[in-house]
Amino acid sequence: xxxxxxxxxxxxxxxxxxxxxxxxxxxxxxxxxxxxxxxxxxxxxxxxxxxxxxxxxxxxxxxxxxxxxxxxxxxxxxxxxxxxxxxxxxxxxxxxxxxxxxxxxxxxxxxxxxxxxxxxxxxxxxxxxxxxxxxxxxxxxxxxxxxxxxxxxxxxxxxxxxxxxxxxxxxxxxxxxxxxxxxxxxxxxxxxxxxxxxxxxxxxxxxxxxxxxxxxxxxxxxxxxxxxxxxxxxxxxxxxxxxxxxxxxxxxxxxxxxxxxxxxxxxxxxxxxxxxxxxxxxxxxxxxxxxxxxxxxxxxxxxxxxxxxxxxxxxxxxxxxxxxxxxxxxxxxxxxxxxxxxxxxxxxxxxxxxxxxxxxxxxxxxxxxxxxxxxxxxxxxxxxxxxxxx
Amino acid sequence: xxxxxxxxxxxxxxxxxxxxxxxxxxxxxxxxxxxxxxxxxxxxxxxxxxxxxxxxxxxxxxxxxxxxxxxxxxxxxxxxxxxxxxxxxxxxxxxxxxxxxxxxxxxxxxxxxxxxxxxxxxxxxxxxxxxxxxxxxxxxxxxxxxxxxxxxxxxxxxxxxxxxxxxxxxxxxxxxxxxxxxxxxxxxxxxxxxxxxxx
Numbered sequence: 001x002x003x004x005x006x007x008x009x010x011x012x013x014x015x016x017x018x019x020x021x022x023x024x025x026x027x028x029x030x031x032x033x034x035x036x037x038x039x040x041x042x043x044x045x046x047x048x049x050x051x052x053x054x055x056x057x058x059x060x061x062x063x064x065x066x067x068x069x070x071x072x073x074x075x076x077x078x079x080x081x082x083x084x085x086x087x088x089x090x091x092x093x094x095x096x097x098x099x100x101x102x103x104x105x106x107x108x109x110x111x112x113x114x115x116x117x118x119x120x121x122x123x124x125x126x127x128x129x130x131x132x133x134x135x136x137x138x139x140x141x142x143x144x145x146x147x148x149x150x151x152x153x154x155x156x157x158x159x160x161x162x163x164x165x166x167x168x169x170x171x172x173x174x175x176x177x178x179x180x181x182x183x184x185x186x187x188x189x190x191x192x193x194x195x196x197x198x199x200x201x202x203x204x205x206x207x208x209x210x211x212x213x214x215x216x217x218x219x220x221x222x223x224x225x226x227x228x229x230x231x232x233x234x235x236x237x238x239x240x241x242x243x244x245x246x247x248x249x250x251x252x253x254x255x256x257x258x259x260x261x262x263x264x265x266x267x268x269x270x271x272x273x274x275x276x277x278x279x280x281x282x283x284x285x286x287x288x289x290x291x292x293x294x295x296x297x298x299x300x301x302x303x304x305x306x307x308x309x310x311x312x313x314x315x316x317x318x319x320x321x322x323x324x325x326x327x328x329x330x331x332x333x334x335x336x337x338x339x340x341x342x343x344x345x346x347x348x349x350x351x352x353x354x355x356x357x358x359x360x361x362x363x364x365x366x367x368x369x370x371x372x373x374x375x376x377x378x379x380x381x382x383x384x385x386x387x388x389x390x
Numbered sequence: 391x392x393x394x395x396x397x398x399x400x401x402x403x404x405x406x407x408x409x410x411x412x413x414x415x416x417x418x419x420x421x422x423x424x425x426x427x428x429x430x431x432x433x434x435x436x437x438x439x440x441x442x443x444x445x446x447x448x449x450x451x452x453x454x455x456x457x458x459x460x461x462x463x464x465x466x467x468x469x470x471x472x473x474x475x476x477x478x479x480x481x482x483x484x485x486x487x488x489x490x491x492x493x494x495x496x497x498x499x500x501x502x503x504x505x506x507x508x509x510x511x512x513x514x515x516x517x518x519x520x521x522x523x524x525x526x527x528x529x530x531x532x533x534x535x536x537x538x539x540x541x542x543x544x545x546x547x548x549x550x551x552x553x554x555x556x557x558x559x560x561x562x563x564x565x566x567x568x569x570x571x572x573x574x575x576x577x578x579x580x581x582x583x584x585x586x587x588x589x
Contacts (some may be wrong), residue, residue, distance in 0.1 A: 064532065064534060064569050066533030066535070066536060066568055067534075068533065068534070093574070094572065096575060097580065099575055135576060135578075169571040169573075170570050170574065177563045178563055181563070184564055188564040191568055196564070196567040197564070199569075199570035202570075208580070227440045230451065296585075
């Protein structure tokens, strides 16, 4: 009877182990080579940041955290100006992209073998350097094994020890069931909780872990199918997502979304990024430079938005009013023309996969733009007399 | 025929007496009347015993799926309307100020032992479980994201503990989303020292 029980216990143990080790199935798309040099490149970073955009409402949305008090204060215009600049800086900090690095392999590094110490204890001993202020990667963790070998700890143990002595806010010692259970993870995806999953992922795992790559790849793949890119826009995960698509040559859905939402500059940047990563011999830099001259960077735009709340536009006159009514200025129309030319060139090339869909989107946007331009010019003409009079 | 029926009847009476002492006295009496007519068989008697349940009995386990369905039903809407389960609840207490803590538990020995049970205990179809997110959401503050205090919701201590456990489980499973703390990356740690030298 007791033997029977023992066997059952063993079986149960095995089941548990199987469950824990199974985790999530690996995704199909993975970085074959080290993506880090491409990702950290200054130009790539700039493209990604510009693509992410900076919507202040989204970045500083009300968070449900224990302390979300509001501070109200009277300020002079100069102080307010300073505060605006600080706000933009803070927003950019909040949009800091998680690093994209290759998976770190676990290597066994033995310091010394001391057979004399064999069986000194029945368990391993782990020694951790807990000096204050050391970065995590430089913290030394060594393990004395039962057979007397002294070696550097594996990544797993190192992470655990770091969490033990210097806990990271929000990280759990165990794998959250959301990440270990396939069904629960799929349910999260189906409910489109992309930002939540990715936020949690950044906290739970290090960027060089296999799970990090696996889960983020799965999320991006699912996102590419559900096409809800707008959820990640203006969050810290948009850059890595765009980079992922560009790397794996599946930018078409994202591109379609950008064109449909009239973010043509971003569309051009996305195409440029994919050209850059795959080293397509095409001069995109000239177009980009032209566009950058015509359109302000997201930070400048956000700053202007902040300032617009402060000043009255009455002084600016009727032309400004027309522009705000239509939503586009003359430079915008110019920039659109350049970017549309560039996008059409991309659609015509062999790199585009969903040509018909993209062409249709471009066509509708062109018609819309034409209408807007006609309206704009018509309004200007109608008000032109007034302008001269005043 | 008659002695057999009487034998069954006495057996049944014993069972009811032993098992559900105080609850089913009324139904047992009704059973007696029925056997005098000697036209009722066993199953009908049992069905009759079930048809007059005690409102305070909480021994029956309600599955979560039922509770989830209940929260979407018309019956729920007519009872609570659009409001949360706990908004209409008022605590009974002596004097002006309520005691700091709510009562320890509303259900003792499978029965409601109080006249004013807490919002969860009074409705047996409200089951606290991590899958029952619609119910759990009612107890989470939309401002701070924390579980509301029992001084606000009036839950008994036992229900409150079960609530906090269920919310934590639901978060772990990703059924309830929350704002994850922001993690700031030190790029030098991942990209090596080159970045630092450039700066």
